[in-house]
Amino acid sequence: MRKTGGELIVEALKANGVTRLSCVPGESFLAVLDALHDSDIEVIVCRQEGGAAMMADCWGRLTGEPGICMVTRGPGATNASAGLHIARQDSIPMILFIGQVQRDAREREAFQEVEFRRALTEYAKWVGEIDDAARIPEFVTRAFSIATSGRPGPVVLSLPEDMLRDEVEAPRAKPYVRVAAYPGRRQIDDFYMRLLKAERPLVILGGTRWDADAVADVRAFAERFKLPVGCSFRRQMLFDHLHPSYAGDVGIGINPALAKEIKESDLLILLGSRMSEMPSSGYTLIDIPYPQQQLVHIYPDASELGRIYRPDLAICASPQDFVDALADLEAPGEPRWAERTERMHQAYLTWSKPPQTGPGPVQMGPIMDWIEGNTRADAIFTNGAGNYATWLHRFHRFRQFNTQAAPTSGSMGYGLPAAVAAKQLFPEREVICFAGDGCFMMHGQEFATAVRYNLPIIVLVINNGIYGTIRMHQEREYPGRVSGTDLTNPDFAALARAYGGHGETVETTAEFVPAFERARASRKPAIIEIKLDPEAITPARTLTQIRTKS
Ligand SMILES: Cc1ncc(C[n+]2csc(CCOP(=O)(O)OP(=O)(O)O)c2C)c(N)n1
Secondary structure (H helix, E strand, O other): OOEEHHHHHHHHHHHOOOOEEEEOOOHHHHHHHHHHHOOOOEEEEOOOHHHHHHHHHHHHHHHOOOEEEEEOOHHHHHHHHHHHHHHHHHOOOEEEEEEEOOHHHOOOOOOOOOOHHHHOOOOOOEEEEOOOHHHHHHHHHHHHHHHHOOOOOEEEEEEEHHHHHOEEOOOOOOOOOOOOOOOOHHHHHHHHHHHHHOOOEEEEEOOOOOOHHHHHHHHHHHHHHOOOEEEEOOOHHHOOOOOOOEEEEEOOOOOHHHHHHHHHOOEEEEEOOOOOOOOOOOOOOOOOOOOOOEEEEEEOOHHHOOOOOOOOEEEEOOHHHHHHHHHHOOOOOOOOOHHHHHHHHHHHHHHOOOOOOOOOOOOHHHHHHHHHHHOOOOOEEEEOOOOOHHHHHHHOOOOOOOOEEOOOOOOOOOHHHHHHHHHHHOOOOOEEEEEEHHHHHHHHHHHHHHHHOOOOOEEEEEEOOEOHHHHHHHHHHOOOOOOOOEOOOOOHHHHHHHHOOEEEEEOOHHHHHHHHHHHHHHOOOEEEEEEOOOOOOOOOOOHHHHHHOO
């Protein structure tokens, strides 16, 4: 039976288990939109391709299956590249389909033409173009394999417009098969012997290719061996923060006590993490290329092992596949390091208590305390980039897998589209987005998407009227010379109402709780603007203290 390219794309998506996708439409892929008309794939129509791609990233992040996004050529694809870059740095499976110019117009710089196999190579794990509609099943299934195997990442498939309209006979699409990479018996024995001989071991979890079972397995392992466990930057959902093994967040502004323990440990077990610039405190935490500590590095992609840090034991396995093998390992009675683990957890608990006072009439500390006491363990928190995110990362105690969507790539604007995607995926769970005034405005238009699909997310816009992170760096490097970091903002509560959502403005600490309760009760997408004194630039230091180095 002959089918159009558009129909074959949708058929291949269905064969690979796709139930939702994000898009901004373009005339370049009308044939796919037409095929979607008769399918049960849910199409989330977005307002800008950057947001659409970030939603697909978030689906990939929270399901482990590639998030799907469709955009048009030139301007659509360049907008989407913001989300592509996040998926690349954050190791998230995602497939971006781009409608492309017709085949006989290529290389003339036709309308909106970009040669994606040249332009997007560094943003994606693989960029392919489908020239022949009969090969759609082959390309799409391969895209799923590449996006999910080894170190996951985004794949781009370019779809020439006329190819999508061709009617051809093609093989029926089959689902991709996941590639597992288990550690061998010899490697597990080696790992076990090193652990038994260690005095001060420490585990750092990170990366992707985790799921709820793997998180439960690693928790059980840490519990049996009383091991201290830290989570890499923005991968905090990998370990229950109230578990006695939890040692803290290995990210920006790391607890100095934890940094010291990492430096002084004699066995570092890096499980799933690349230990890139942010978690490694700018590549200072672990010596490069020869760490002082014995290093066991477990990572799903061989090319990462030994790239920056020379490991003593390298295991090429995904976290899911590695932790499977830990169940058989027997713990020694009371490990030598048990007391140290306890001390590290106590240090974390102290470190994660927010300050109750600071400049201005709004105190984020008590607000965080209230959020901790009044949200469920399965609530999902999203954010982009900015100093405001410190409140969430340092003081929220993540308890469960799949409760965090935050870009390790430090991309502003991620939190809102991610919240929309997370709520669409888990409608029964509360989804709270933290954003700065700068961050929110980068993809604020996706609030309209939340309203359109009736997704009652709660967005906290922490408004200090500045691009705060950059102002902080500026005051440190060029004290008193403010340049390019002031902002003029809309009334965010009025903006929420204009979109058809619920809006609140919080100008004192006491106003926060009733505002949050009203936002919850509204059952609408809501924005709560929290007016924060710009002096409250970090939980510990004011802008003036940074400027005057006092
Ligand atoms: C897309 C993008 N553009 C620029 C930056 C650089 N940057 C990092 S944080 C920041 C300011 C964030 O401001 P805001 O969201 O208001 O939060 P605040 O730091 O004030 O809390 C900027 C401009 C970035 N990380 N991502």
